[in-house]
Amino acid sequence: MVHSENQESKSLKSEILGIIAPSFPAFLDELHCKYKNLGDGAIADYIPELSKVNPDLFSICVATVDGEVYQVGDFNRLFTIQSMSKVFAYGLALEDHGRDYVLTRVGVEPTGDAFNAIILDEQSKRPYNPMVNAGAIATTSLIKGKGATERLNRMLDMYRRYVGKDVYVDMSVFTSERSTGHRNRAMAHLMLNFGMIDGHIEEALDLYFQQCAVMVSCRDLAVMAAALANKGVNPITGEQAVDSRYVKDILSVMYTCGMYNFAGEWAYKIGIPAKSGVSGGIIAVVPGKMGIAVFSPLLDSRGNSVRGVKVCEELSQKFGLHMFDCRGGSFNFGQNGCN
Numbered sequence: 653m654v655h656s657e658n659q660e661s662k663s664l665k666s667e668i669l670g671i672i673a674p675s676f677p678a679f680l681d682e683l684h685c686k687y688k689n690l691g692d693g694a695i696a697d698y699i700p701e702l703s704k705v706n707p708d709l710f711s712i713c714v715a716t717v718d719g720e721v722y723q724v725g726d727f728n729r730l731f732t733i734q735s736m737s738k739v740f741a742y743g744l745a746l747e748d749h750g751r752d753y754v755l756t757r758v759g760v761e762p763t764g765d766a767f768n769a770i771i772l773d774e775q776s777k778r779p780y781n782p783m784v785n786a787g788a789i790a791t792t793s794l795i796k797g798k799g800a801t802e803r804l805n806r807m808l809d810m811y812r813r814y815v816g817k818d819v820y821v822d823m824s825v826f827t828s829e830r831s832t833g834h835r836n837r838a839m840a841h842l843m844l845n846f847g848m849i850d851g852h853i854e855e856a857l858d859l860y861f862q863q864c865a866v867m868v869s870c871r872d873l874a875v876m877a878a879a880l881a882n883k884g885v886n887p888i889t890g891e892q893a894v895d896s897r898y899v900k901d902i903l904s905v906m907y908t909c910g911m912y913n914f915a916g917e918w919a920y921k922i923g924i925p926a927k928s929g930v931s932g933g934i935i936a937v938v939p940g941k942m943g944i945a946v947f948s949p950l951l952d953s954r955g956n957s958v959r960g961v962k963v964c965e966e967l968s969q970k971f972g973l974h975m976f977d978c979r980g981g982s983f984n985f986g987q988n989g990c991n
């Protein structure tokens with residue numbers, strides 16, 4: 653059943669959820685029951701350590717901008733953040749260099765290709781966007797610091813601000829990916845050839861693999877997404893996780909590129925910025941309202957969690973979360989959001 657972290661909130665303490673619909677927490681429970689036995693999809697096994705996960709794990713969490721967290725299923729289970737990390741690393745690179753410079757190294761065009769496609773923009777030689785692997789490696793290579801340790805520490809500190817507590821890198825997933833990630837290594841070499849990343853590519857790749865191997869729970873991810881919904885401020889600790897100036901940049905690329913070669917259909921049907929990762933998580937942001945996270949390791953052919961997509965689709969439809977839904981969304985949020 654749905655757990656709220658604050659017992660008083662049984663009476664629906666969150667004004668945000670109260671505005672959308674009092675039935676919101678109960679609906680999370682319903683969705684969990686409905687999809688928990690859905691066995692479609694496959695676990696990512698190209699990173700050997702990831703193939704060890706239990707495919708039945710499943711959790712849904714929602715964190716509101718007023719600091720309430722609703723959670724159902726295996727919400728405290730830790731797993732690696734994988735590509736959902738790209739969202740947060742992009743924010744750090746923007747803070748380190750500003751929009752104009754980052755745009756010279758990484759574009760903002762959707763690719764329509766798989767997350768691990770080895771392609772660069774023909775004209776500019778930039779990777780297409782920061783949400784696919786090539787763009788994420790280029791983004792990570794921009795993170796400032798005197799040496800590898802300082803860069804890693806700055807990355808971990810950035811995560812700490814979003815999550816509200818210290819996080820760590822899972823060494824077995826990190827080393828598993830480092831020793832098998834030749835495709836990512838090939839992309840880094842290609843970008844080095846075109847001057848899109850600087851000399852130390854093994855260091856940039858290590859930081860990228862570490863950033864992907866940070867352990868989070870579904871609950872952590874919902875809070876991280878809620879910080880993006882809340883002008884960059886962690887709604888529980890009140891700490892500014894990312895400069896509010898860059899929230900719109902982050903959410904824009906999540907909206908257009910976050911779900912890879914499913915991004916167009918996602919924008920059309922679900923209509924909120926989101927990002928998936930091959931460990932089976934999806935984060936979604938309803939700006940000004942809440943962060944949503946789903947964890948279920950069974951993936952579809954594009955590398956997106958099967959149950960995660962279904963849960964987000966149902967939540968969006970039921971509560972009018974689509975940004976352009978004139979019954980809900982930003983047109984009329986909450987007035988008529990529940991059909």
Ligand SMILES: NC(=O)CC[C@H](N)C(=O)O
Pocket residue numbers: 734735736767768785829836861864928929930931955
């Ligand atoms: N889509 C993903 O989550 C991919 C992340 C993974 N670390 C990789 O680089 O392949």
